[in-house]
Amino acid sequence: MTATSSEVRLSQLLRDRGYWRWSIATQLIRLPSFMAPIAYVLVSIELLGSPKTGGLLLAVMLVAVELSAPITGRIIDRLGVVKWAPRSLAFSAVARLLLAGLFFIKAPTAVLVAAVIVFSCIGSGAGGVVRVMLGRTVSDPMLPKALAVDSSVVELVIIVAPFAVAFAALFGGVGPLVAMALCTGVGALLFRQPGASRTVPPPEPEPAAAEAETTPEPAKPTGSLWRNPRYLFWLLVAIAFGHLLGTAEIGALPLARSLGLGNAMASAMIAALAAASATAGLLYAWKGNRIRASNTAQAVVLLTLMAGSVALIAFEFSLPLIFIGFFLLGAFTAPINTVRSHAAGHAIPAHRQVEGFAILDTANGLGFALAGLLLAVLPVSGMFAAGVVSTVVVLALTPLLVRRPAGR
Template sequence: MPENHPATVTDKRPGYGQLLRTRGAWTFLLPGFAARQPFAMLTLSTVLLVQHTTGSYGTAGAVSATTGVSMALFAPFTGKLADRFGQRAVLIPGVLLHTASVLALTLLALSGAPLWTLFVAAVPTGASTPQIGPMVRARWGVKLHGSPLMTTAAAFESVTDEFTFVLGPLFATALCTGVHPAAGLITEASLTLAGGLLFAAQRSTQPQPSRSTNDVHARVEHDSALRVPGVRVLIAAFLGIGAVFGGMQVSLAAFTESIGEPGLNGVLYGTFAAGNMLSGIVCGAVAWKIAPQRRLLLAYTALALTASGLWAAQSVLLLAGLGLLVGTCIAPALITGYTLVDRLVPSTARTEAFTWLTGAVALGQAAAVTVAGQLEDRLWDGAGFLVPMGGTVLALLVVAALRSRLVPPRVTKVVTRGAAHREPVAIGEM
């Protein structure tokens, strides 16, 4: 049996230990972790730097949102190119462009350049953000194709994403408030450069470029990720998750500044992200008997309910507790969404599908940062917390109305019953 197909899977629900013993996994996991860490630092570092130089959360949110929108628009294109030409061919020039763009944005902000130049620099900064998470997921697909460990891998990657959102905001806040307002972006660029190049160097684990195959059917399937109805539903759902991330970042920063304790921003956001990470660990270890589309609906119901109380919190302890609950509800939605992609999308289009979801989170985050910043500037302290509530409620309505599109397609086989009976008979589901 090939090494990519573990032969010792005997448990009903394989665990994380068995997953991490997959041969060659650590060669892309470690550099991948370093390269994806900056993703959680970029938005908040931009907000803190631009707010420092302009004095406006609304302006800072708009510049940061530009990076998010650019990333959301270009991420699927990047994923498609990676599927077609290989991850290394796309990642190396992308990492170099991203590093240069971040440094340019930092210098422009510090030099008091016209505001329009910040927006111009923010476009390539976001567009060139390396899509490490989807690329790692695609590499797991190569290593574990056909293995029960694929579900565990989806949970593990979601937990890893959440862990970056625990460390990233803490790093960004500590660097921007304790070292220099530009230290967050400079560190983000450095980590992206080093981690991205190391990840790109791991050529043996990257998926085979689809241009090298002569399978016409596979190439047609490769172009069809967005044509899958369930993917479009998941994109709308993940916009709501992005609204939580973006709204929390701006609103927590504004709240801690209003009480004269800006250093608490990283602690509060870290608490929110810690709840996300811990619930993700639990979700990945549970042998779920509930259908994934129903799990997604339940997860969004809980997320909308908890996010609806944020705007009323007036104390640090209450806000920390609510943030922890909101974070706890996000991971089940993320993990279930990524699991559904594995069931709904052909293997030749999964990297692109994953980048659509990543882009949706970024787009939702960008919109939330912009709206929350305006609300904080124009209304009362804490008004930005209305954004996570609105985003999750809208996402819940979409999932509830279109949950039937999240059901995996039915698989049929032709069974011959004799010379006179050759009609197709459905004998199972995917």
């Protein structure tokens, strides 16, 4: 008999060397993405005398990653995750080094753009890769705790990224780009080491009696992701989640300025969100297995609470209430991220896991980008209100996509 999620203790995860190897590799692979916005602009200023090329390369990278991630994920699925995931990351590291060399010799902008497209496409499946590798490193009952802890750790990576850029810049103009390549390469090496993946069998459907636990209520995955209603539900959750989070993070500065406040106040709003998210992730990892609601029910409740938090910000009643809105939004971020990632794994066919998670990452990114687009055409309060509206639409579609099996 295998342990259920309610029987797994957090201490078991924290003593698992395989999990920490995965975590270190994953954070090293993620770090370059968080370094990129500052690194590209800084290197562009230092070597080319203008931030424009850096901004262009960042935009190209984001578009290339979003468009190519599902395709790259499917290729890795077909070639074999264990063998080709580290190789694709290693190729991406080499391409990043090539970009650093091209910057150093002040190559034409078109050449720099081409190099960015190459490494972005090669490494675009990284989000799906790390999630699949986690599923092969820890058992399914331990996954919710592993994902919750990871949701807290990633907040530290976001904080570290600007300092990593500043430190790497001390070693020369292309230092940040070289550091990004090294991070990716070391992460690939850790995934390649023996024991990095223990090939834990894919999760099997649980009996009906276990539906109320935190273990997902698996739909039988079909061959097509796009004809799988349960997967489409989690796809919409990813979009709504990204939109709400993007609304808060992108809208913090214009909101602060519209209230006559400075940049420091906007930073404080984001800090409140990040601190709440990190804390909630650890609490969910510790006590989340006591929640008896299904993952679908948890997602609906958490999305509703996140929308309410953003609405509290949008009404701009007072500065304390705005801060409470940011804090509450952060408090619900790590739990819903955990629930979404765990449950989606049961809705994706075993032979399309990297692709499936890569598409979810893309959906999350599109939701985030939607917030920025709406800021360009709406007032700040309207931008926040739009985040609430998009979530209400997703919640309204839930009954159509998630149906209880007959007889329940």
